[in-house]
Amino acid sequence: MGSGKTQLFSCLLFGCLLQHAAGFVFWTAVVEISYVNNQNVTIDKYCECGIFGRNSAVERAQGVVTLPKGDPKGCGPDPVYNRNSSSPAWIALVKRGNCTFSEKIQAATRQGAAAVIIYNVDGSGNTTTHMSHPETTGAVAIMIGNFQGMEIVRLLQNGTEVQMIIEVGSPHGPWMDMYWLYFLSIAFFIAITGAIAYFVFISANRLYSLRRHKRAEKRLKNEAKKAIQRLEVRSLKRGDEETTSEILMCAVCIESYKIGDVVTVLTCDHIFHKACIEPWLLERRTCPMCKCDILKALGVEEDSKDGFSHNSPPEVTVITVAGGEAMYEVPLTDTASPQHYENRAFEDEPSRG
Incomplete structure (x- = not known):
């Protein structure tokens, strides 16, 4: 419809132009x-x-x-x-x-x-x-x-x-020279046609890319749901290290663990509140602390043909104690490089990351 209006406007414009010229x-x-x-x-x-x-x-x-x-x-x-x-x-x-x-x-x-x-x-x-x-x-x-x-x-x-x-x-x-006027008219029509074709191509390409991206995200969310169901879930009991340590806390909500909290253990052995980590994993599919990809860790391969990068941008997660200074920070960069923590408790316990 828009293309028809553009062509009608061009015809009227050049009809008047030829007449006045x-x-x-x-x-x-x-x-x-x-x-x-x-x-x-x-x-x-x-x-x-x-x-x-x-x-x-x-x-x-x-x-x-x-x-x-x-x-x-x-x-x-x-x-x-x-x-x-x-x-x-x-x-x-x-x-x-x-x-x-x-x-x-x-x-x-x-x-x-x-x-x-x-x-x-x-x-x-x-x-x-x-x-x-x-x-x-x-x-x-x-x-x-x-x-x-x-x-x-x-x-x-x-x-x-x-x-x-x-x-x-x-x-x-x-x-x-009327021939020059005809040449300009033809050149104008070619330019208008090219502009309309380019606009249609760009719009179609963006629409196709958006739909493909949505399909890929939907598929990955379904895979993430399956992966979350395979993660270890347990309730914290009295005497568990998470409930007795003042340093260990959920990196998502920045709150200490309490007896009876339901936690999820990721494939990298990092622990988070179940209610906190599941929405995070549905959107990002990686550990908030070490960027470990749970889909790859559980053997779920991403479709490389989609051509989209689903990793979150580099960021820094800062763990703090309420009312206190930052205890440690984890730079979320290349997952292949070893992580070093300022908190010695994490170095003493490899199983915790």
């Missing part, structure tokens, strides 16, 4: 005019000074420049253009204002104009805008500056025939 890109137009002056000299001028409209066909066009009769802005249902030339191809030159770009272009193309040039309003210099005319897609329409447009208008009003060629210039905007 296409709107940001605009193409310039190279405008070339040719006419004969009063001295019978042919004058050729050209400049990359036009801008194709947002909905214009970006292609070449040529013809004789023609002005509308009466209103220079070319508005109205069917403005009539002054066509004194015998050339069949003609280009309409109209001024900006009074009506929409689409209306100007439609009025000219209905009468057969090969292209429409709209020059900017008075006082704007040679500035242009990226005009929008969504109702006239397919027609060649460009905008030029006011100074450039008025120069051509004066020539035409003086009776000079002006030939014009419109060539495609160069693209401009933040996305200069």
